[in-house]
Amino acid sequence: MxxxxxxxxxxxxxxxxxxxxxxxxxxxxxxxxxxxxxxxxxxxxxxxxxxxxxxxxxxxxxxxxxxxxxxxxxxxxxxxxxxxxxxxxxxxxxxxxxxxxxxxxxxxxxxxxxxxxxxxxxxxxxxxxxxxxxxxxxxxxxxxxxxxxxxxxxxxxxxxxxxxxxxxxxxxxxxxxxxxxIAGRTRYQQQTIRMFGLPESGLADTLRDAEKTVADFDRLEITTCLRRGELEIVTRFEPRDTATYAALEGLLRDRHAREIFSTDGALVDDQIAELLAGRSIATAESCTAGMLAARLTERAGSSAYVAGGVVAYSNAAKTELLGVDAGLIERHGAVSEPVAEAMAAGALQRFGADTAVAITGIAGPGGGTPTKPVGTVCFSVALAGGASVTRATRLPGNRSDIRERSTTVAMHLLRRALTGGG
Amino acid sequence: MxxxxxxxxxxxxxxxxxxxxxxxxxxxxxxxxxxxxxxxxxxxxxxxxxxxxxxxxxxxxxxxxxxxxxxxxxxxxxxxxxxxxxxxxxxxxxxxxxxxxxxxxxxxxxxxxxxxxxxxxxxxxxxxxxxxxxxxxxxxxxxxxxxxxxxxxxxxxxxxxxxxxxxxxxxxxxxxxxxxxIAGRTRYQQQTIRMFGLPESGLADTLRDAEKTVADFDRLEITTCLRRGELEIVTRFEPRDTATYAALEGLLRDRHAREIFSTDGALVDDQIAELLAGRSIATAESCTAGMLAARLTERAGSSAYVAGGVVAYSNAAKTELLGVDAGLIERHGAVSEPVAEAMAAGALQRFGADTAVAITGIAGPGGGTPTKPVGTVCFSVALAGGASVTRATRLPGNRSDIRERSTTVAMHLLRRALTGGG
Structure with a gap:
């Protein structure tokens, strides 16, 4: 019924x-x-x-x-x-x-x-x-x-x-x-898995395999959605199909352990808010120009762990406000891993923070070069005591997509750094 | 048809x-x-x-x-x-x-x-x-x-x-x-008027008068919409009713000259981008935490006039990065006109800019007091050479509304400062 x-x-x-x-x-x-x-x-x-x-x-x-x-x-x-x-x-x-x-x-x-x-x-x-x-x-x-x-x-x-x-x-x-x-209604359960760093087609592959290997797979109602660069997999099922869902979740965990960041519905923003409790974070942003700081402070109570940030749009601002060596910018370019690293180090120091995230990239539409096309974005997360993670990546989409997606990438790098996941 | x-x-x-x-x-x-x-x-x-x-x-x-x-x-x-x-x-x-x-x-x-x-x-x-x-x-x-x-x-x-x-x-x-x-479609004209600083009921009053005084008023299809703190009046009409629309626009101009900022569909963001050509702007943000800087850099080419900004969430950041006197914060509170003014002056100086905007406020839900309830936000616009405009206001809504609305108020103060409209 x-x-x-x-x-x-x-x-x-x-x-x-x-x-x-x-x-x-x-x-x-x-x-x-x-x-x-x-x-x-x-x-x-x-x-x-x-x-x-x-x-x-x-x-x-x-x-x-x-x-x-x-x-x-x-x-x-x-x-x-x-x-x-x-x-x-x-x-x-x-x-x-x-x-x-x-x-x-x-x-x-x-x-x-x-x-x-x-x-x-x-x-x-x-x-x-x-x-x-x-x-x-x-x-x-x-x-x-x-x-x-x-x-x-x-x-x-x-x-x-x-x-x-x-x-x-x-x-x-x-x-x-x-x-x-509505006498015939069914009482469903719903579970959400979130991933980052897997293309939608990679998930489609795994789901096709699940169709063959997970018994009663067709009793699960699965919806997948790509949002803000993350994949969301929502599954609805009747209580008697709990074991089927567990088998699916197991398969996803086996295949995509690194990409799964949430199996309880929590957003990366929720996780970051928890991970930052007791810490003090500062941001150093170029192409995102404040979007990461704004995202970190969306939640009430964020003043407990957000010290502040610098929007260093011009090279002069990177040097003056974050202490980035002008020679470093000249040698590697403003969008480079060494500069991202220096920006994070500068934010850590200038704000007296113990956690810092830096973003520098080319959001376009202009400014791209053959070696650094539009969408090239460098990230660096620095923790007090010297640990740091720095990455360069290339993001798809238009100016607005690249800026938005950059904040998501930064959130995930920060999450990995704070959980020791590199 | x-x-x-x-x-x-x-x-x-x-x-x-x-x-x-x-x-x-x-x-x-x-x-x-x-x-x-x-x-x-x-x-x-x-x-x-x-x-x-x-x-x-x-x-x-x-x-x-x-x-x-x-x-x-x-x-x-x-x-x-x-x-x-x-x-x-x-x-x-x-x-x-x-x-x-x-x-x-x-x-x-x-x-x-x-x-x-x-x-x-x-x-x-x-x-x-x-x-x-x-x-x-x-x-x-x-x-x-x-x-x-x-x-x-x-x-x-x-x-x-x-x-x-x-x-x-x-x-x-x-x-x-x-x-x-769609060959059978009717071709309409559409015009947009934007206002800032007028309550929706004030506009409703004017439109009721227009109904009596503008001939063929009922041939105009008018939609009004309150968005981001601005009033948008979109009018759709057939080409033969151009004179009727002109009469309506005339009445609105007579009544609300100060509040109308656009009659050609341009957004305040478009206007600010034009006004900033040849200038260099820096921001100093507390409660909006980068949202204004992010908004100013939404457009391609904004690096020509945006130097950068400071997100000064903590009082220490206001002092260290913007040179705001700690005693000033102690005497007046972080959310006060003198502190907003000092933040703008600091941004002007630290970024070597000729234009600066500062925002400091209480976005809530916590942090309000009887004299400074949630929604209290202070703004300051400083131009090189000493001219500055400082305002305190109280904005409605929840944390997200207050932050968003603050960027709009800042954009309009900036527009008035740059056009000499005070």
Missing amino acids: SARAGIVVTGTEVLTGRVQDQNGPWLADRLLELGVELGHITLCGDRPADIEAQLRFLAGQGVDLIITSGGLGPTADDMTVEIVSRFCGRELVLDAAVEARIGEIVKGMMARFPGVDADAVLAANRKQALVPAGAVVLDPVGTAPGVVVAGSPTVVVLPGPPRELQPMWHAAVATDAVQTA | SARAGIVVTGTEVLTGRVQDQNGPWLADRLLELGVELGHITLCGDRPADIEAQLRFLAGQGVDLIITSGGLGPTADDMTVEIVSRFCGRELVLDAAVEARIGEIVKGMMARFPGVDADAVLAANRKQALVPAGAVVLDPVGTAPGVVVAGSPTVVVLPGPPRELQPMWHAAVATDAVQTA
Whole structure:
């Protein structure tokens, strides 16, 4: 058995991208937690024909549950309840109790906006008290009540503002109608493995082998995603398939021990924050120009271990602020391993830190040479006491990609240096 | 006549909300610019039946154009091309030229990953050279080629990563197949006005007045958006309504002369880049920790005017690297106008620059006090020769909002200082 759902997000501002939809992803997470399989999310504007077409599409796909968001306001372009009512073959009836409840809420709001015509507002809001006959009404968090209409599929109608939708979703899940609709749900587990330094095709190879060697491999639902230069492998499975997942994880660990940096969902940023506890870090950045320092300080509490950094964009700044020998720059070029090393050493010393990271590279589009093309970036991590790791690499993409990716490479070098992994 | 489109976004990571979809909103914007009406955006996971169902749904809705994003990678769960091929009734054929092209790209990438089995990778990537017979192939930006299949509807298949999808969309629009599909589009003009320092409600007031005083006001399609602390007013209109738009722009200029900083679509970043030509700028950042320096260097060529910066997160760094008097910090606190001013002066001097910007603030969530709550940020802009502007302000939002917004405030103070606007 299983339970399957679809989400209909309505609203012209969301369809046209002026407002980023938050409800689809949020509801997707909630369904995942419940073990309800999400088939489709559909977005459309405030047009009755489009909304109705999406409802019919999802019903045609055999979903057990449809959740709609938006279109419950008092204005003429808010008509989701009316459309759902027609779609479910129910009459639209005025719910006196709901009308009274909205009346109270609106009166409370009016007190804050003197001069507004209370009767006109109440009339507009009466529209919101019209509900499909026999529907379960969800108490409004704003002024708009939601409804649950039991059937095949069962339809849950929620308002668009996330701060209203979220508590009302929890109320909807508690209703008998929704519980009946999702009775077939499966309780899944989800695990995440993160890797760095492996191309996506290398992972694809290993997964093809896993298909042959891991028993019941096809019972695992695996999603792979390349992000910020890292590979993320998310696997969803039923509790009885725990051993299958363990076999997959074992195979990945065997093949890619060096590249796997997280098997518990933690990000490299989380790991670095932990590793830096009790330490003091300084940065020396050229092409990333502060992006690494900014990333290290994204978290609250980072002032406990971030001393600061120097953005040494010009050669003069490298010399003046980080004490890099001008002759060294002349001999090797500003983008070179010796200069990266000297920048890290300078940051360590100038900030009195015990950990330093330096980045110097060619982000482009100009500045590349045959021996040092655009994307050439040198990194150095220095720890107090003399240990240091220095690497040169070549990163793909445009200026923005190269800068962004450089911060990720730096985070991973730092992680390896701090865990003694070289 | 009109042209209507639908967008199919595929990818389990997007459907489940682990990755926020950027392609739907971006493509929605492009369609709007083209004058193509967007009916639906649908999202589904990497499941052939679901992708195919969405294609059929959109075709059933009579759209002229379907754009798909995602599912073009080398792994087994990437199968959009195969599904679209079947949907369009075309055979899937190996395109030798495309295979050779991918081979070259992959070989270039392999150089960065020594030890990976090149043949296995090439075999995995061969899958990406299978295209629907008769389709127009879009050159890959990453390793995945896109395709355009002419028909009713015409289908454009694009890769998921935005940095690949975006240039490939422009290539797709240039094809005859897409031009034919959207031949019925309406050509609109679009103008953008940007303001800084005006609350959204102030703009709403002005627009309400415009409704009464500007003839044919309702023929303008106006979208306002609050972003990065700036107000953006985008107006779309048919060519015959140019005079109406001019009247609106005139009214906005009369009312908000000080707040309007751009009427030609230019961003403050564009303006700053122009204003800094021939100058040398240095930054001194505390709470933003490098974000301003990173922003100033986003553009190619910024090394001509950015000398560098100091991220002075700790008080010791403010003193050691920027020469801020420790007594000043003790008397006024690290977040204070005198310290901001001293930081800017220090940056000017240490980098030998002629322009400097300093930011020091409390990004939270901790560190606030009754007199200096979270969101208190002090800015100082110093120009060689002694001119300086210093401001304290209180910014709304969470840690990330406050840091981001601080860079915008700094950009506008810098703009005013450089244009003599104080």
